[in-house]
Amino acid sequence: MAQKIIIDTDPGQDDAVAILLALASPEIEVLGVVAVAGNVPLALTEVNARKIVELAGRADVPVFAGCDRPLARDLVTAEHVHGKTGLDGIDLPEPALPLQEQHGVEFIIQTLRQEAAGSVTLVPIGPLTNIAEAFRRAPDIIGRVQRIVLMGGAYFEVGNITPAAEFNIYVDPEAAAEVFASGVPIVMMPLDVTHKALTSRDWIEGMRALPGRCGPAVASWTDFFERYDREKYGSSGAPLHDPCTIAWLLRPDLFEGREINVEIETEGKFTTGMTVADWWRVSGRTPNALFIRDVDRDGMFALLTERLARLP
Numbered sequence: 001m002a003q004k005i006i007i008d009t010d011p012g013q014d015d016a017v018a019i020l021l022a023l024a025s026p027e028i029e030v031l032g033v034v035a036v037a038g039n040v041p042l043a044l045t046e047v048n049a050r051k052i053v054e055l056a057g058r059a060d061v062p063v064f065a066g067c068d069r070p071l072a073r074d075l076v077t078a079e080h081v082h083g084k085t086g087l088d089g090i091d092l093p094e095p096a097l098p099l100q101e102q103h104g105v106e107f108i109i110q111t112l113r114q115e116a117a118g119s120v121t122l123v124p125i126g127p128l129t130n131i132a133e134a135f136r137r138a139p140d141i142i143g144r145v146q147r148i149v150l151m152g153g154a155y156f157e158v159g160n161i162t163p164a165a166e167f168n169i170y171v172d173p174e175a176a177a178e179v180f181a182s183g184v185p186i187v188m189m190p191l192d193v194t195h196k197a198l199t200s201r202d203w204i205e206g207m208r209a210l211p212g213r214c215g216p217a218v219a220s221w222t223d224f225f226e227r228y229d230r231e232k233y234g235s236s237g238a239p240l241h242d243p244c245t246i247a248w249l250l251r252p253d254l255f256e257g258r259e260i261n262v263e264i265e266t267e268g269k270f271t272t273g274m275t276v277a278d279w280w281r282v283s284g285r286t287p288n289a290l291f292i293r294d295v296d297r298d299g300m301f302a303l304l305t306e307r308l309a310r311l312p
Contacts, residue, residue, distance in 0.1 A: 002029040003249055004119055006108060008066070009242075010038025010126030011048035012082055013089060013221035017304070018125055018151075018242035019049070020214055023056040024307040025250055031111055031120065034064045034104035038126040038171055039078045040086030042068040045126075048087045050095035055214060057312045059097055066104030066130035070172035078167060081225060089224030090217050108134040112141040120144070121249070122184075125151045125242040127168050132175035135182055147185040149245045152176065153262065153275030154191035155291070165273030166191050169264060173273045177264035186289040188262065189244040190275065193255065193292045197244055198237035199226060203301055207308065214311035240304075247300050248292065250307075254299045257292035261285035 005028055009015045022028050033053060035046035046065040053061050069075050082088065100107070108130065112120055122145055124131050135142050152168035153176075154160070161167040169176045180186065199222050208219035226238035248255050261283055265274040277291055 002027055003121060004029045004031055004115060005121045005123050005249070006031050006034060006111060008034045008036055008122060008124040008126060008130050009049060010036050010040070010045045011052055011087055012039045012126070012242065013087060013225045014240050014242040015125050016048070016052045016087060016221055017218055017240055018246050019052045020056055020218065020311060021243050021246045021304060021307055023053070023058050023061065024310045025246070027250060028246070030061050032062045032064060032107055034066045034107060034130055036066045036104070036126045036130045037068050037075050038168065039082045041075065041077065042066070044086050046099055047095065048085070050097045050099060051087065051092045054095045054097045055092060055217060062100045063097065064100045064102060064104035064107045067133055070127065070129055071132060071174045073172065073174070076161070076171050078161070083224060087221070090220035092217070105130050105133045105137065109138040109141055112144045117144040118146050121146045122148045123150070123245050124148065125245055127171040128152070128175040128179045129172045132172070132178040135178060142182050142184060145184045147187060148179065149187040149189070149248060151189045151194065151242045151245050153188055153277070155275060155277035155279060157191035157195055159274070160191060162273065164268070164271040166275065169275055170273030173264050173266045177266055180262055180264055180288055187248060188289045188291050189241070189248065190277070190291065193295050194239045194241040194244050196295050196297055197240045197300055198297065199240060200237050203305070206305060210309055212312045215308055218308060243304060244292070244295065244300070247303055251299065251303055254296040254303070255292050256294040257290050259287040260289065260291050261287050262289045262291060
C-alpha cells in the first residue's frame, strides 16, 4: 500500500526537488499539493507548484492555493535566496494544469475526513500556516493525521533567516507553535540534518545529463540557489532541505534522530521563531517530535538519482 500524503509547500527550488521525488516514487501516493505563502507570495507559489507537477507529467495530482499570509504577522519572503519568481534557474512555461477552486485548507480538512483515520501523512515543507489553520477550523481532523513530516527549525545549526530562527518556522511561529502542540506525531527535518544533505558538482552534472526535462531542471535550480549557499556557508555544495522529508518517508533507515520536546519561541526579542529543542532532555517536558540530526548523505543522493531518473 502506497503511503498517502499531502504536500504543503512554498516552492522554492528545493521544494521542487522534494515534489519531484515524491511524484517519482510508487511507494507514495500524493493526494494533492497545497501552496502556502513563504519563499515568495502565494500568487507565485501556487503557479510554481503547478509548474512542478506538470513538469513531472502528473496532471492527475491536484494543486490548491492555501493561505496568503501568516496567522498573526506580516509575510516575510526569501527572494534573495530563490529569485523573484521563487523558482529561478530555468524558465518553465505557464502551466496548463489548472488551480483547483477549493481552498487548500478546506482540501486538507476534507481529505482527512474522507480518508481512513491514521492513513494520511502531512508533509509541510514551507511555513506551517495551512496546517495550523486546518487544525483551527476542524479540530476533529487532528486525531486522524497519521504523522507530520516537516522541514523546519534548527538547534545546533541555529538560524538561517535570523541568528536564532530557521526560515519556515520564523515566517509563522504562531502556526508552528500550534502544530507542535497538537499532539500529532511529528518528524522534524531541521537545518541540523539538511545542512548535511549537500549537493556536489558531480551529482548536479549527473542530473543535467539525464534524458528528458526533469533532470536538467533540477540541475538548473540547484545551480541557481547553490550560489547563495556557497557564499553564505562557504560549503562545497548547497543543502537540499526539503527533499529530506520525502527521503525519510522512503528510506527512514538513512536518517538518525531522537524523540525530544520542541517548543516554538513566539515572543523573544532576538529569538522569535527559534525551535527550542531539548536534545539533552533537561526540561522534563514530554517529547513531541522526532528531531532528525544525521543523514547518510551518499545514500540519500543515490536515492534521489535513481528516482529522478524515472521522470520524463
